[in-house]
Amino acid sequence: MNRLLPFFGFLLLVALLGFGIWWNTQHDQREVPSPLINKPAPAFALPTLDAPDNTVSKASMLGKPYLINVFASWCVACGEEHPVLMSEASQLGVPLVGYNYKDAPDEAKAWLEKHGNPYSLIIVDREGRTAIDFGVYGAPESFLVDSKGVIRYKRIGPLTPAVIEKELKPAIAVLAKEVQP
Amino acid sequence: MTGRKTLLAFRTQSALLLLLMLFAGALFAQAIEPLPFKNHTEEVRFQHLTRELRCLVCQNENLADSNADLARDLRREVFEQMQAGKNDAQIKQYLVDRYSDFVLYDPPVKPGTWLLWFGPLLILLAGATVVVITVRKRSRAGAPAESTDSASINEEDDW
Numbered sequence: 001m002n003r004l005l006p007f008f009g010f011l012l013l014v015a016l017l018g019f020g021i022w023w024n025t026q027h028d029q030r031e032v033p034s035p036l037i038n039k040p041a042p043a044f045a046l047p048t049l050d051a052p053d054n055t056v057s058k059a060s061m062l063g064k065p066y067l068i069n070v071f072a073s074w075c076v077a078c079g080e081e082h083p084v085l086m087s088e089a090s091q092l093g094v095p096l097v098g099y100n101y102k103d104a105p106d107e108a109k110a111w112l113e114k115h116g117n118p119y120s121l122i123i124v125d126r127e128g129r130t131a132i133d134f135g136v137y138g139a140p141e142s143f144l145v146d147s148k149g150v151i152r153y154k155r156i157g158p159l160t161p162a163v164i165e166k167e168l169k170p171a172i173a174v175l176a177k178e179v180q181p
Numbered sequence: 182m183t184g185r186k187t188l189l190a191f192r193t194q195s196a197l198l199l200l201l202m203l204f205a206g207a208l209f210a211q212a213i214e215p216l217p218f219k220n221h222t223e224e225v226r227f228q229h230l231t232r233e234l235r236c237l238v239c240q241n242e243n244l245a246d247s248n249a250d251l252a253r254d255l256r257r258e259v260f261e262q263m264q265a266g267k268n269d270a271q272i273k274q275y276l277v278d279r280y281s282d283f284v285l286y287d288p289p290v291k292p293g294t295w296l297l298w299f300g301p302l303l304i305l306l307a308g309a310t311v312v313v314i315t316v317r318k319r320s321r322a323g324a325p326a327e328s329t330d331s332a333s334i335n336e337e338d339d340w
Contacts, residue, residue: 032237035281102250128254135279137237137251 034135034154041143041151042133049100049108049122056123058149065152065175066095067168068143069119069159070131072103073111075139081158082115088164089118093172094144098122101131101139144168146175216260223263230269231256234276235284243286 036042045057069085071078089096098119100108105124112122125131134143137156144153153171155163218224228245234255236247244252244259255276262272276284288294 032281032283035278128251132254132258132279135281137280 028157031156032137034151034156036135036143036151037154039151041145041149042130044123044130044133046123046125046130049098049105049124052105052124056121061097061145062149063147064095065144065146065172066097067092067172068097068099068134068145070099070101070134070136070139070141070143072101072139073107074103075101077158078140079115081140081160082118084159084161084164085118086116088159088161089120092164092168093176095120099131100124101136102126102128142168144171144175146178216256226269227260227263230263230272231259233286234259234273235286237280237284 041058043058045055048054048056071081085096096119098117098121100122102125105126108122108124128136134141140158142155142159143151146152152175153168155168159168216224216227218227231245232243234244236242236244236249236252236255238249238251239247242249242252244255258275259272262275267275273285282288282294288297290298
């Protein structure tokens with residue numbers, strides 16, 4: 001028995017290594033959990049892309065849930081995400097609000113013209129100031145905001161069909177149930 | 182005449198070179214974006230503070246060293262909050278509220294991080310317990326057998 005003890009110790013270490021590898025394939029190490037979930041979204045007042053004189057604020061968006069999607073024409077992963085948004089946006093059941101992040105308006109417009117526009121509204125944060133309040137650290141990011149202006153779900157990185165099915169749609173379904181009674 | 186011309190050409194060239202060098206300096210200065218500090222103490226405080234904060238884009242760099250776009254924005258934010266008279270704890274809290282404890286290089290001691298802070302101590306204690314138990318066992322079993330039973334000693338030497 002004593003002879004086998006080191007071998008068991010070794011097996012334990014192998015199991016630990018295996019667990020570590022498995023854990024890393026399941027979790028994105030770069031993902032920082034947002035402290036803003038289930039907290040009120042920060043107040044914002046940002047111009048729209050189409051009409052820079054019009055500002056959209058958090059107050060004006062209250063009353064209905066919506067999904068904010070942070071994107072930019074310079075963001076490579078946004079290009080990967082874009083076709084997914086194009087096909088899924090209409091089936092989400094909540095309006096998709098584009099958040100143009102640190103981008104030149106002309107380039108953003110050209111980009112949308114080329115790839116299509118899945119957004120029902122686009123707000124522009126050229127300096128990226130409001131984005132700091134939202135804890136944005138890399139596009140694309142998506143925030144699900146409920147009718148009371150509370151952030152209920154956040155996705156860091158591209159929305160994929162799998163993520164939409166497994167995470168986003170259930171989160172939206174919860175919001176829909178809250179509205180009915 | 183030609184000598185004068187070459188001299189003139191040389192002068193224009195060196196003037197151009199000088200100009201280019203000046204521009205190169207300007208470009209470099211822009212890359213490190215000097216902030217208008219009021220005095221040296223403020224600059225030292227800023228450097229110290231940004232060194233304790235993590236850049237979220239390139240996660241093994243601190244805010245002071247990172248050249249990422251977001252790091253630049255956050256440095257500006259930290260600088261402006263310093264100008265507004267906020268203390269280091271307030272500025273850190275501002276960033277923690279938005280980016281979670283992850284922005285701090287030193288994780289705070291709280292229930293969620295107890296394992297992180299005291300885990301090594303637990304492992305050390307577990308190791309010490311094992312050592313104590315083994316030593317006691319051996320001294321109890323080994324004392325009478327030491328001189329007579331050489332086979333058991335050999336067995337223990339195996340590993």
